[in-house]
């Protein structure tokens with residue numbers, strides 16, 4: 481068996497140790513005689529799995545007591561609707577910053593339920609930067625202020641959060657959750673699909689301040705009401721049981737093997753620096769994002785020649801570096817270097833890029 485270095489944007493690489501544990505427990509989870517996939521979500525064994533995952537997430541992210549953690553399905557894309565259905569209940573208005581396709585989709589969905597004010601956009605330069613925000617342009621009556629924290633497709637990230645005052649900040653952290661510490665108390669709602677940085681597809685994590693729960697519109701489907709899930713410990717219906725179990729294994733790895741979020745952030749900064757430093761010195765490859773807004777997780781780059789880009793992607797795949805093709809809307813390449821990508825994977829990719837540059841100069 482040989483494993484590749486997987487630079488996929490999502491679903492994406494998972495820690496090998498997590499996969500090994502999941503494999504070893506596949507037929508018999510800790511003496512239960514069953515796979516986690518087969519057991520009742522109401523069983524004592526499973527109850528311990530979901531409660532431990534929540535407790536570990538709370539500990540690792542230092543989530544304050546006045547926040548609920550919800551384990552949902554439907555992906556981050558369902559949150560694009562759940563947020564307005566539950567939060568657009570005062571003025572019926574919300575502020576959105578458009579920093580890419582996900583932010584745009586979130587705003588479009590918000591617009592189906594109320595008035596969306598686009599505070600700023602970086603569409604003019606293919607979302608290669610995070611717009612400077614002027615708080616005087618924010619709507620003080622807005623029910624919430626929405627951002628996409630890390631833009632998976634374009635490789636940008638907010639380095640500082642917008643100052644939204646009393647207006648709750650709602651953030652899509654799908655591709656950066658658990659990559660570095662965040663101050664949860666600065667947010668009203670954090671949501672993330674697990675399949676980028678912390679688990680398999682099928683699990684959506686929502687971290688929500690308690691006072692924002694319980695005000696959903698009457699038309700809100702029961703399953704789209706945060707209260708339904710908050711009142712039932714994410715067990716109103718069958719939760720994504722197996723995905724939560726694997727997410728729990730990732731959290732254990734993050735805490736016990738990596739050493740927590742500060743340590744993870746240090747490793748991630750180092751990995752990103754290896755790649756960005758090379759891109760900045762290369763005569764062939766260059767990064768597509770302005771330096772000050774660069775993501776630690778998704779690193780898009782180009783050669784400036786589409787044929788050469790295609791050649792690189794093909795040769796890289798043959799050498800064991802897979803899923804490096806950029807998103808169809810940006811072209812070129814993108815290396816997603818999530819938590820589970822070992823430093824060695826990035827070092828070897830850079831070495832391969834150097835060889836490719838020398839051979840194609």
Ligand SMILES: *Cc1c(COP(=O)(O)O)cnc(C)c1O
Nearest residue numbers: 555556557582632652654655673
């Ligand atoms: C992948 C992604 C989404 C969409 O997630 P789904 O779970 O497929 O709905 C939304 N936002 C961001 C930032 C993403 O990276």
